[in-house]
Amino acid sequence: MAIIVAAIVAVLSIKLGQFRDYQIAEIAVEVTAVAGLTVLTGLSGQISLGNAAFMAIGAYTTALLLIHLNWPFYLALVIAGAATAVAGAVVGIAAARLRGPYLAGATLMLGVALPAIAYVYPATFGGDQGLNVTFTAPAFLGVNFPLTRWQAWVSTLVALIVLVLLANLDRSRIGRNWRAVRDDDVAAALDGINVAAARVRAFVVSAVCAGLAGALLTIISEQAGPGDFTITVSIALLTAAVIGGLGSLPGALWGSLVIVLVPTYVTDMASSHGLSSSVGNNIPIAAYGVLLILVMLVFPQGIQGGLRRLIGAFLGPNTKSRRIAPTPHVTPSADQAPASQHEKEGTS
Amino acid sequence: MKKSQRLRWQAMAILAVAVLGAAACSSSSSSSGSSASSSSAALTASAPGITPTTITIGSHQPLTGPAAPGYSEIAPASNAYFQYVNAHGGVYGRKIVYKYLNDAYDPTTTASVVRQLVLQDNIYALFNGLGTPTHLAAVSFLNSEKVPDVFVASGCDCWNQPTTYPETFGWQLDYISEGKILGQYVAQHFKGKKVAFFYQDDEFGMDGVKGLDYEIPSSMVVSKQSYVDTNVNIAPQVAALRASGAQVVVSFSIPAFTALLKLDSLKLGFNPTLVVSDVGSDPITLSGLLESFAKQGGATVNGNQLTNGMITDEYLPALSTSDSWYVLFKKIHDQYDAKEPLDGNFFYGMSVAYTFVQAMLNAGRNPTRTDLLTAIEHGLPQGPMVAPFAYSSTNHLGVTGAYIGVVQNGVVTQQGSVLTTTTSPTSPITTYTGSEEQAPASGIPSP
Numbered sequence: 001m002a003i004i005v006a007a008i009v010a011v012l013s014i015k016l017g018q019f020r021d022y023q024i025a026e027i028a029v030e031v032t033a034v035a036g037l038t039v040l041t042g043l044s045g046q047i048s049l050g051n052a053a054f055m056a057i058g059a060y061t062t063a064l065l066l067i068h069l070n071w072p073f074y075l076a077l078v079i080a081g082a083a084t085a086v087a088g089a090v091v092g093i094a095a096a097r098l099r100g101p102y103l104a105g106a107t108l109m110l111g112v113a114l115p116a117i118a119y120v121y122p123a124t125f126g127g128d129q130g131l132n133v134t135f136t137a138p139a140f141l142g143v144n145f146p147l148t149r150w151q152a153w154v155s156t157l158v159a160l161i162v163l164v165l166l167a168n169l170d171r172s173r174i175g176r177n178w179r180a181v182r183d184d185d186v187a188a189a190l191d192g193i194n195v196a197a198a199r200v201r202a203f204v205v206s207a208v209c210a211g212l213a214g215a216l217l218t219i220i221s222e223q224a225g226p227g228d229f230t231i232t233v234s235i236a237l238l239t240a241a242v243i244g245g246l247g248s249l250p251g252a253l254w255g256s257l258v259i260v261l262v263p264t265y266v267t268d269m270a271s272s273h274g275l276s277s278s279v280g281n282n283i284p285i286a287a288y289g290v291l292l293i294l295v296m297l298v299f300p301q302g303i304q305g306g307l308r309r310l311i312g313a314f315l316g317p318n319t320k321s322r323r324i325a326p327t328p329h330v331t332p333s334a335d336q337a338p339a340s341q342h343e344k345e346g347t348s
Numbered sequence: 349m350k351k352s353q354r355l356r357w358q359a360m361a362i363l364a365v366a367v368l369g370a371a372a373c374s375s376s377s378s379s380s381g382s383s384a385s386s387s388s389a390a391l392t393a394s395a396p397g398i399t400p401t402t403i404t405i406g407s408h409q410p411l412t413g414p415a416a417p418g419y420s421e422i423a424p425a426s427n428a429y430f431q432y433v434n435a436h437g438g439v440y441g442r443k444i445v446y447k448y449l450n451d452a453y454d455p456t457t458t459a460s461v462v463r464q465l466v467l468q469d470n471i472y473a474l475f476n477g478l479g480t481p482t483h484l485a486a487v488s489f490l491n492s493e494k495v496p497d498v499f500v501a502s503g504c505d506c507w508n509q510p511t512t513y514p515e516t517f518g519w520q521l522d523y524i525s526e527g528k529i530l531g532q533y534v535a536q537h538f539k540g541k542k543v544a545f546f547y548q549d550d551e552f553g554m555d556g557v558k559g560l561d562y563e564i565p566s567s568m569v570v571s572k573q574s575y576v577d578t579n580v581n582i583a584p585q586v587a588a589l590r591a592s593g594a595q596v597v598v599s600f601s602i603p604a605f606t607a608l609l610k611l612d613s614l615k616l617g618f619n620p621t622l623v624v625s626d627v628g629s630d631p632i633t634l635s636g637l638l639e640s641f642a643k644q645g646g647a648t649v650n651g652n653q654l655t656n657g658m659i660t661d662e663y664l665p666a667l668s669t670s671d672s673w674y675v676l677f678k679k680i681h682d683q684y685d686a687k688e689p690l691d692g693n694f695f696y697g698m699s700v701a702y703t704f705v706q707a708m709l710n711a712g713r714n715p716t717r718t719d720l721l722t723a724i725e726h727g728l729p730q731g732p733m734v735a736p737f738a739y740s741s742t743n744h745l746g747v748t749g750a751y752i753g754v755v756q757n758g759v760v761t762q763q764g765s766v767l768t769t770t771t772s773p774t775s776p777i778t779t780y781t782g783s784e785e786q787a788p789a790s791g792i793p794s795p
Contacts, residue, residue: 019468026460119549119576127550130455130481132488147492148467221459223485228456230578264464281411281420281450 006157013152021148023260025220028155029213030256032162034240035249036209039166041238042247043175044202045182046095047104050111051210051237054084056229057114058211063131063224064124073135073219077158080215081208088207092200111234118226130225133218151220158216162209163249169205170249178202210237243295245302254303258295263288391441394714397472403708404445405475406465408482413452414577418603418633419478421688422501423448425697426476428685429677429705433792439708447471453577455485462486466495473498473720476519476700480504480552481577491515496720498707499700499746503627504551505771508745517724517739519700519746521663523552523600524771526625526750527559529661532767532777533752534596534623535564542570544594544620546585546609548601549574556600556625562773570594575605586612589620596621601628607637610654611645622658626750629660630692631758652758662760663734663750664695665784672787673699673732680791692760699732702793706731709795731793734766735780745771749780 013021033055040046058080065076091110098106118125125131137150169175177198180188185195218224236259244255263284299306391400398404409423410416423446430444438444447469449461458479465471466489473496477483480502487506490497491513499519500507503526507518534543543564547553553574561569571592573585586609589597597620599609606628613619628634635651642649665671667690677698681690688694708715710723725741735749749768753760766780788794 017468019464019466022460022463022467116576130484132484134488148463217456221456221485222488223455223459225455225481225485227454227481227578230454281416284450285412 006153006160009156010153013149013156018146018148021146021152022220023264024152025148025155025216027253027256027260028152028159029216029220030237030240030260031252032155032159032216033210033213033237034244034256035159035163035166035252036206036213037237038241038244038247038249038252038255039170039178039209040202040206041241042245043170043182044178044199046199046202047100047238048095048107048203048206049104049231049234049238050091050107050109050114051206052229052231052233053110053114054087054207054210055214055217055233056118056224056226057084057087058214059218059224059228060118060125060131060214061211062215062218063133066133066135066218067131073154077212077215080211084207084211084214085204087211088204089200091207092203095203096196096199108231108234111231115226115229126225130223130227132223135219135222155216155220158212162212163252166205166209167249174198174201239292243292243302245299245304245306248302248304251302251304254307258291258303262291390713392714395472395716395719397470398442398715401442402445403439403442404447404469404471405473405704406462406469406471407446407448407475408451408458408461408465408477408479408486409448410453410478410482411448411450413454414580414604415453415479415602417637418630418691418693419501421691421693422476422478422697422700424685424688425681425694426701426704427697428680428683429698429701431684432680433705436790436792439705440713444705444708446475451479451482453479453482455482458482459485459489462489466490466493471495472717475499475704476501476697478502480506481550483507484551487513487516494717496717498720498724499704501696501700502552503555503746505555505745506551508743508771510742510744513744515721517721517744517746519703520696521626521661521747521750522745522771523555523625524559524562525748525769526661527556527561527600528563528769528777529559529750529752529767530598530623530625530659531560531563533659534560534598535568538568538596538621541568541595542593543568543596543598544571544573544589544592545569546573546575546589546597546599546601548605549576552627553600559771560598563777575601577602577605580604580608582608583612586616586618589613590616590618594620596623598623599628600625603628603630603633603637607634607641610634610638611641611649614649614654624658624660626661626663629658629755629760631655631658631755631760632689632691633693635758636689655755655758658755660753660755660760661750662692662753662762663747664692664699664732665734666753666760666762667692667695668759676787676791695732702731703728703733706793706795709793729793730785732785732787734784735768736782738770 013024033051037048037051040048061080061083062076065071065079066073095103095106119127137145137147177193180191180193181195181198189195217228240255240259241252243258245251295303393399407423411420427446430446434443449465451458451461462474474490476499477486478501483500483502487497495515497516499517503520503523505522505524507516545557545560547557571589571594573588575582575585599606599622601609606624634655638649638651638654665673667674677695678690681694706728707720707724711719724739727739728737730736733747734751735747738745738748749766751766752763754763767777768780769775769777
């Protein structure tokens with residue numbers, strides 16, 4: 001199935017312009033990172049304000065492998081995933097002992113401190129200007145093949161693989177254990193679930209997703225610099241997860257679409273209305289903020305939750321709408337509960 | 349169960365793709381130039397971004413974020429000059445369309461907006477992309493797409509790599525030469541005093557320090573402190589400068605950090621002579637920043653008083669009513685951009701736009717992209733600059749010299765002659781004997 005999807009994306013990427021291809025790639029990067037975070041926060045009930053740090057690890061690993069060892073990019077991606085898995089496990093072991101604001105604080109610290117390492121070792125990491133890598137489309141596609149299309153293909157493929165794996169993980173025993181831990185860790189422990197191990201596992205999964213996203217970002221923007229992984233990026237990831245609908249993989253897509261596409265459009269709008277620069281320059285930021293507030297007011301469970309409710313209302317609460325609705329949910333409790341009461345997805 | 353799960357996943361994946369497509373399709377709002385009108389038949393669409401009636405160029409600028417104060421005025425100033433040219437016949441009848449996008453001084457955003465300009469808006473050239481770390485995220489892409497990357501708003505000597513980056517040209521004085529000129533002044537005028545450096549921790553600051561080190565004996569230098577532009581807490585660095593006993597602090601900083609340096613020094617009762625590189629020393633911008641930062645901290649200061657005595661260097665003429673360029677640019681300012689302050693940043697934006705129009709005129713009636721590069725490599729008249737440009741096929745740096753200035757009551761006053769030099773550690777600093785060009789009466793350069 002994923003192959004068919006990939007083929008559709010390929011056709012789209014050929015039909016669309018090159019900048020749209022680049023945006024598809026950007027969205028795929030975002031989806032990869034947000035999907036990992038939404039699993040961590042929505043399913044296992046932990047929070048991370050520092051996932052951009054894992055992206056940085058993936059990005060720099062990829063850049064260093066590509067520059068110094070000339071590795072093919074797919075191997076670099078695999079190693080980047082492995083490196084962030086190790087980092088995620090280390091952080092996860094510490095994080096499994098923390099909860100709520102303490103966990104948020106610890107991950108925030110990670111997000112602030114880790115990218116700063118690039119400044120401390122400028123010889124290795126290139127300091128503020130980061131590392132430049134060269135990424136080219138493979139020769140068999142021909143010399144005139146647009147690089148951005150290849151970048152869109154690679155990132156979409158990785159994003160789809162990640163989504164397939166996460167969807168499977170979600171329905172497996174591991175996913176059920178996460179939800180049990182999230183809802184009541186004492187009850188989960190009494191049921192024989194190793195709470196700490198489940199939490200560490202969730203952290204590793206989320207870190208690997210972020211690491212892959214960072215690696216993809218390196219090959220699409222052809223550089224890795226500390227400015228790409230600031231604390232604002234971590235917050236943007238969390239924003240996308242919440243806006244899309246916590247714990248929901250389609251929600252990760254909605255959220256990514258919002259945070260990648262909306263700022264571009266409001267910039268175009270602001271610049272085309274002849275406002276004075278001090279006002280016009282800040283309109284995109286203000287508009288983005290207003291949009292986030294509106295989405296949370298209209299759809300308190302995120303866009304995915306809102307869509308589910310709308311479709312439920314449209315088809316009536318008792319029809320078997322979910323069998324034909326194009327927006328499947330990933331939380332099994334929804335099979336028993338009416339969609340509109342499906343509010344248990346929170347970090348609490 | 350297994351099968352229904354797979355169905356769900358299929359539905360979700362198809363939907364995902366559909367949305368990607370829909371989102372992408374719905375937004376192809378690229379604004380291409382208007383169709384050919386009744387103007388001269390000889391004008392053709394000779395290159396991407398050039399139509400018989402328009403030349404579309406683009407830029408990435410920090411309209412918000414840490415570098416915005418001061419620098420956000422540059423692109424509107426350039427645009428005001430282009431509007432003036434458009435209203436007075438354009439470039440061989442073509443109007444310049446200048447599309448500048450906000451990158452908030454964030455390299456990831458730069459990479460994205462530059463791709464938007466090149467791949468979607470189909471610009472002829474990238475003009476005056478601002479910032480060293482930001483433009484570094486775009487320079488290899490622009491060169492691989494063969495888009496002229498002219499007059500980068502940064503003095504990093506990294507733009508001067510004609511073999512690696514044939515499309516890229518600097519414009520302003522490079523930071524190494526600037527460091528040498530400031531360094532020589534410090535070494536001559538502050539003999540026996542303790543000197544410290546404060547600099548931005550990237551190519552900009554490090555190039556500047558390189559130039560300073562060529563001229564200032566290391567025995568005079570007591571401390572070197574750096575900052576990163578994402579962290580406004582520079583109290584530890586300022587404390588270290590104070591502890592070093594420095595009597596002169598040379599600063600390679602953007603305006604916001606020059607202001608923070610001054611205010612944090614005041615708090616500690618530390619009052620060294622400040623020597624600030626051109627990019628961080630515009631007195632009008634600084635005065636505004638000093639007053640607004642102090643207000644945030646609950647204090648009131650007089651910005652102009654605080655910048656008094658600051659030493660800097662300047663490669664554009666002083667803002668004085670006796671200067672022909674000032675008169676010209678003020679006229680355009682009042683007509684097209686009166687909302688923005690008439691300060692050094694405005695002057696910068698006007699001057700670089702003037703140089704661009706000069707280069708376009710030299711490139712010919714129906715220029716290809718290569719024609720523009722060739723025109724610049726054949727050398728350009730210095731226009732408003734106080735020293736000549738260095739452009740040639742082996743040198744892509746911009747202006748070659750500057751004069752030392754001292755700030756008094758919000759105005760930079762020239763001290764001594766214009767000095768020229770190069771980036772080489774051994775090349776001498778010489779007095780420039782040529783005279784400044786006068787602004788053309790039409791306000792538009794001649795080819």
